[in-house]
Structure formats: structure tokens, C-alpha cells
Amino acid sequence: MSDAVSGYADAVLAIASAEGDPNVEGQLASFAQTLATNDALSSAITDPSTPVERRQQVVEDLLGGRATQATKAAISMIIAAGRAKDLPAIASAVSQRGSAGRGRQFAEVRSAIPLTADQTERLAAALKRSTGKDVEISVIVDESVVGGLVTQIGDTVIDGSVRNRLVKMRDAFH
Amino acid sequence: MWILASEAPNGNWLPGDVNEFIWASLAFLVVLAIGLWKGLGPIKAALAGRTERIRDELAAADNAKAEADARRTEQLAKLGDADAEARQIVVDAESRATTMRADLMAKAETDVEATKAKARLDIDVAKGAALADIRAEAAANAAAAAEAVVTQNLDDARLGALIDSYITEVGA
Numbered sequence: 201m202s203d204a205v206s207g208y209a210d211a212v213l214a215i216a217s218a219e220g221d222p223n224v225e226g227q228l229a230s231f232a233q234t235l236a237t238n239d240a241l242s243s244a245i246t247d248p249s250t251p252v253e254r255r256q257q258v259v260e261d262l263l264g265g266r267a268t269q270a271t272k273a274a275i276s277m278i279i280a281a282g283r284a285k286d287l288p289a290i291a292s293a294v295s296q297r298g299s300a301g302r303g304r305q306f307a308e309v310r311s312a313i314p315l316t317a318d319q320t321e322r323l324a325a326a327l328k329r330s331t332g333k334d335v336e337i338s339v340i341v342d343e344s345v346v347g348g349l350v351t352q353i354g355d356t357v358i359d360g361s362v363r364n365r366l367v368k369m370r371d372a373f374h
Numbered sequence: 375m376w377i378l379a380s381e382a383p384n385g386n387w388l389p390g391d392v393n394e395f396i397w398a399s400l401a402f403l404v405v406l407a408i409g410l411w412k413g414l415g416p417i418k419a420a421l422a423g424r425t426e427r428i429r430d431e432l433a434a435a436d437n438a439k440a441e442a443d444a445r446r447t448e449q450l451a452k453l454g455d456a457d458a459e460a461r462q463i464v465v466d467a468e469s470r471a472t473t474m475r476a477d478l479m480a481k482a483e484t485d486v487e488a489t490k491a492k493a494r495l496d497i498d499v500a501k502g503a504a505l506a507d508i509r510a511e512a513a514a515n516a517a518a519a520a521e522a523v524v525t526q527n528l529d530d531a532r533l534g535a536l537i538d539s540y541i542t543e544v545g546a
Contacts, residue, residue, distance in 0.1 A: 311537065312528075312533055313530065313533050313534075313537075315537065316534075319534075319537055319538070319541065322538075322541050322545075323540075323541045323544070325545065326541050326542070326544040326545025327544060327545075329545045330544055330545065346524070346525060346528065347524075347528050347532070347533050347536045348536045348537065348539075348540050349536075349537055349540045349541075351544070358544060360536075360539075360540040360543065360544075362524060362528065362536065366517065366520070366521050366524065369517060369520060370513065370514075370517040373509075373512075373513030373514075373516055373517055
């Protein structure tokens with residue numbers, strides 16, 4: 201994690217704390233997830249040739265009443281700073297800090313399809329058995345995973361994706 | 375004789391006037407005696423000088439011939455030396471040519487072997503590269519085919535099953 205991403209994550213948490221808004225972390229994670237899976241939105245938000253005000257308006261129009269004022273302010277701040285490309289990393293850092301603040305381990309899980317609530321609960325339980333700590337999961341839908349899951353907890357990556365197996369198979373062929 | 379014959383016959387065995395004949399003969403003998411008396415010595419001296427001169431010339435010719443013979447002998451000796459030297463030069467040249475030929479042959483053989491080795495290496499490299507290309511292409515095609523088969527068969531049920539399997543493995 202770069203110092204810039206870490207700094208912006210602290211700033212977002214400071215905004216959430218100042219506003220007393222507990223939803224910022226989750227809403228920022230959802231927005232980052234949407235950004236990661238929607239190329240058109242990602243281009244509109246990260247295109248440096250588009251004026252910052254225009255990009256902020258796109259976010260405002262998109263989120264509307266589905267996000268709190270603190271969340272929208274945090275996202276606007278990041279876009280105004282020209283860090284829109286780092287939004288997923290900043291959201292992940294915010295989630296890690298939030299989990300740590302709650303005395304839990306944060307796990308970022310990538311999947312080709314959304315996980316059901318049951319799968320999320322079972323995965324959290326499985327990770328708890330594996331790490332010995334309570335785990336909070338943030339699921340990112342990523343079609344490049346193809347199938348299976350990729351979980352990152354701290355510096356540890358548990359890659360059970362079909363993509364990983366295909367890469368290994370391709371390497372074995374070579 | 376023709377002059378005497380032109381004289382008219384006088385009844386003697388001599389034609390012409392006998393007195394005239396006698397006086398002419400005496401005059402002749404006197405002239406002859408004087409010639410012999412005065413000219414024989416110088417003639418003898420001239421002949422002796424000429425003989426001496428011829429003898430000297432013959433001696434000089436003999437000397438010249440001897441010198442020429444000596445020179446010829448010397449030249450022949452020199453020719454003999456030159457011939458031997460020429461033979462030695464030929465022998466040396468043949469020896470040098472043989473050595474040079476052997477060296478050139480050895481170098482040519484070395485060059486040929488080096489060229490062959492390089493050619494073999496180039497062929498091996500090209501062969502390896504071609505095989506690597508073929509393997510890479512075959513692997514890429516096989517991987518792409520396998521990936522296509524996998525992704526085409528991954529419906530929601532299978533994706534869910536993969537997630538469940540992952541959760542089970544992580545918790546085990």
C-alpha cells in the first residue's frame with residue numbers, strides 16, 4: 201500500500217468520524233466495486249481531460265440518495281485530488297482500517313459472481329478457523345477470476361481461482 | 375713467246391737475233407745477281423721476321439686457347455656449382471612446398487571442421503528455436519482451447535460449487 205493511498209484512507213476515515221457516519225466504509229467499498237466492474241463509469245471518473253466538476257457531478261448523479269453526504273464528500277475529495285484511479289485501493293485501505301478498529305481481520309475476496317449471504321458467512325467462518333481471528337469480508341466481483349475465489353488477508357493471498365489454475369496449466373504446457 | 379714467234383725465222387734454234395739474246399740474258403743474270411746480292415738478306419730477314427711473328431701469334435693463340443680452356447673449365451665448374459645449387463634450390467622449394475601444402479591442408483581441415491561445428495550449432499539453435507516456437511504455439515493453442523472449454527462450461531451452478539469447494543478447503 202502506497203503512502204498516498206494510506207493518507208487518503210486516513211482522510212476518508214477522518215471525514216466519516218467527523219460526520220459521525222458509520223456507512224462511509226461500506227458505501228465507499230460498494231462504489232469502488234461498481235467502478236472496478238464498470239469500464240464506462242471508470243473512464244468517466246478517471247479521465248483527466250474531463251473537468252473535475254463534471255466528474256464530481258457524475259458521481260453525484262450516480263449515487264444520488266443511495267449514499268450519505270459524507271461518502272459523496274469523500275469520493276469528491278479523491279476525484280478532485282486526481283486520485284480517482286486509486287479509489288478501489290483507498291476503499292480497500294479504509295475497510296482494512298475499519299476492520300482493525302473493530303478488532304477484526306479484513307479480507308478482500310474476489311469472485312466472478314457475487315457471493316450469497318450464506319457463502320459469505322461460511323467463508324468468514326472458514327477464514328476465522330484458518331487465521332484464529334474474526335474476519336470481515338469485502339467481496340469484489342471480478343470476472344477475470346473466471347471461477348472460484350481469491351482471498352487477500354493482510355499480505356497473505358489464498359488463490360483458488362480458475363484463472364490461477366489456467367495460468368498454471370499454461371505454464372505447465374510451456 | 376708470241377713476240378718471239380712474230381719474229382722472222384733465222385735458221386737457228388733460237389728465234390730472233392742471237393746477240394740480242396745473249397746480251398739480254400747477261401743483263402738478266404747481272405740483275406739477278408745484284409738482286410740476290412742486295413735483296414736476299416732482307417727477304418730472308420723479312421721471312422724470318424714473318425716466321426717469328428707467326429710463331430708469336432701461334433703462341434699467343436695457344437695462350438689464348440689455354441686461357442679460354444681454363445675459363446671454360448672454370449665456367450663449367452661454375453655451371454656445375456650452379457647446377458648443384460639449382461638442384462638444391464629445387465629440393466628446398468619442393469620441401470617448402472610440401473610443408474606449406476601440409477600446413478594449408480591442416481588449416482583447411484581445421485577450418486572445415488570449425489565451419490561444420492558452427493553449422494551444426496546453428497542448425498541446433500534453429501532447430502531448438504523452431505521446436506520452442508512450435509511448443510509455445512501448441513501450448514498456447516491447447517491452453518486457449520482448455521480455457522474456452524472451461525469458461526463455456528462454467529455456469530452459475532458450477533461457479534457456486536467452486537466457491538463452496540474453496541470455502542471448504544480454506545476452513546479445513
